[in-house]
Amino acid sequence: xxxxxxxxxxxxxxxxxxxxxxxxxxxxxxxxxxxxxxxxxxxxxxxxxxxxxxxxxxxxxxxxxxxxxxxxxxxxxxxxxxxxxxxxxxxxxxxxxxxxxxxxxxxxxxxxxxxxxxxxxxxxxxxxxxxxxxxxxxxxxxxxxxxxxxxxxxxxxxxxxxxxxxxxxxxxxxxxxxxxxxxxxxxxxxxxxxxxxxxxxxxxxxxxxxxxxxxxxxxxxxxxxxxxxxxxxxxxxxxxxxxxxxxxxxxxxxxxxxxxxxxxxxxxxxxxxxxxxxxxxxxxxxxxxxxxxxxxxxxxxxxxxxxxxxxxxxxxxxxxxxxxxxxxxxxxxxxxxxxxxxxxxxxxxxxxxxxxxxxxxxxxxxxxxxxxxxxxxxxxxx
Numbered sequence: 001x002x003x004x005x006x007x008x009x010x011x012x013x014x015x016x017x018x019x020x021x022x023x024x025x026x027x028x029x030x031x032x033x034x035x036x037x038x039x040x041x042x043x044x045x046x047x048x049x050x051x052x053x054x055x056x057x058x059x060x061x062x063x064x065x066x067x068x069x070x071x072x073x074x075x076x077x078x079x080x081x082x083x084x085x086x087x088x089x090x091x092x093x094x095x096x097x098x099x100x101x102x103x104x105x106x107x108x109x110x111x112x113x114x115x116x117x118x119x120x121x122x123x124x125x126x127x128x129x130x131x132x133x134x135x136x137x138x139x140x141x142x143x144x145x146x147x148x149x150x151x152x153x154x155x156x157x158x159x160x161x162x163x164x165x166x167x168x169x170x171x172x173x174x175x176x177x178x179x180x181x182x183x184x185x186x187x188x189x190x191x192x193x194x195x196x197x198x199x200x201x202x203x204x205x206x207x208x209x210x211x212x213x214x215x216x217x218x219x220x221x222x223x224x225x226x227x228x229x230x231x232x233x234x235x236x237x238x239x240x241x242x243x244x245x246x247x248x249x250x251x252x253x254x255x256x257x258x259x260x261x262x263x264x265x266x267x268x269x270x271x272x273x274x275x276x277x278x279x280x281x282x283x284x285x286x287x288x289x290x291x292x293x294x295x296x297x298x299x300x301x302x303x304x305x306x307x308x309x310x311x312x313x314x315x316x317x318x319x320x321x322x323x324x325x326x327x328x329x330x331x332x333x334x335x336x337x338x339x340x341x342x343x344x345x346x347x348x349x350x351x352x353x354x355x356x357x358x359x360x361x362x363x364x365x366x367x368x369x370x371x372x373x374x375x376x377x378x379x380x381x382x
Contacts, residue, residue: 008068055067067304085161088162105219119164123167133229133232139170148216153210156206159197171226248296261336284327295317298317312371318364322367
């Protein structure tokens with residue numbers, strides 16, 4: 001994805017070693033059958049390895065990495081289509097707490113997250129919001145020194161396992177305005193919070209969240225009242241890049257499985273990998289994957305710079321990664337033939353995860369339009 005430092009190489013090597021040993025496809029199936037949400041032992045291993053604090057400053061007890069290290073872990077999780085809630089808890093929730101919570105909550109919750117004792121979910125989408133972060137109808141009304149939250153959130157990743165749900169609610173402004181959005185840290189055991197959990201098609205867990213007159217104190221606001229959109233968008237952009245990296249890892253595995261199958265499947269006395277037409281199809285898959293890898297690396301670099309350019313580059317990476325995910329996943333299944341469609345064979349499960357990642361935080365069509373908004377020349381009249 002990019003040239004790794006010695007420390008980054010060690011992170012990648014240790015992640016691959018652990019997951020290759022403990023998270024093979026058959027082990028994954030067993031965990032999905034045994035656990036309604038996630039495997040606590042696997043999550044504890046993530047904590048012991050420092051993954052849950054990999055992007056937090058050393059002063060907070062973290063590893064001191066940033067988006068590059070998050071993407072490395074994401075890529076390795078994608079190689080084994082790991083269902084544990086790294087993206088929702090560490091990349092999204094942890095980042096929002098680190099950047100928006102008051103000092104007392106920040107210190108306590110980040111320590112609990114890094115130890116594996118606390119998980120987060122981030123409730124952004126609503127039934128009519130599509131991918132627009134600013135389209136928020138959930139309301140937060142002031143009452144005394146606190147707020148009352150009411151509304152519904154859809155397809156909230158990790159909602160059933162989270163200890164806290166970070167909710168985007170409207171405290172002022174029109175329904176689609178990016179001004180007037182406030183982020184709230186909501187303990188799941190607060191009166192009025194209801195979570196209806198379910199599994200997604202790819203085995204990951206999500207839930208719909210209903211907030212019925214949920215009372216919160218003012219210290220549960222993340223960032224400033226009415227000013228939560230920029231905080232939320234920046235964290236979602238990071239999560240989008242990590243989702244792209246996860247898709248790269250999953251596509252790498254589809255390529256490996258497909259190449260191995262073509263070399264071992266024999267027709268007319270020779271491996272079908274010698275068929276010229278199938279070679280061309282593998283080359284096309286490779287090109288699509290490498291284009292996605294290049295743009296994801298560009299987005300990682302862009303996130304360290306100016307926000308407008310970062311928005312455009314993140315969307316460019318999501319467009320190409322989404323296109324590549326569908327192409328590589330579909331070609332992988334087709335090149336496997338009938339076996340690729342069975343539940344007992346891994347490639348179909350990789351395709352399901354790639355389809356989820358393709359749509360997560362915005363599909364290619366959404367991000368193509370977003371790229372156009374942020375990639376205009378400075379003197380463009382629009």
